[in-house]
Amino acid sequence: xxxxxxxxxxxxxxxxxxxxxxxxxxxxxxxxxxxxxxxxxxxxxxxxxxxxxxxxx
Numbered sequence: 001x002x003x004x005x006x007x008x009x010x011x012x013x014x015x016x017x018x019x020x021x022x023x024x025x026x027x028x029x030x031x032x033x034x035x036x037x038x039x040x041x042x043x044x045x046x047x048x049x050x051x052x053x054x055x056x057x
Contacts, residue, residue, distance in 0.1 A: 023030060027043070034042035 031043040
């Protein structure tokens with residue numbers, strides 16, 4: 001049963017890792033999506049989405 005849990009964890013982490021790779025390699029597309037939403041500096045923020053200069057609400 002432990003091997004099934006290990007395989008599940010590996011597959012679940014692969015989902016997030018593939019999303020991260022896609023997010024970083026397609027930053028231009030992400031910036032083009034964010035710009036019409038009114039996000040300031042969409043190119044720099046699409047590269048580092050968790051980093052924000054605005055205070056938390």
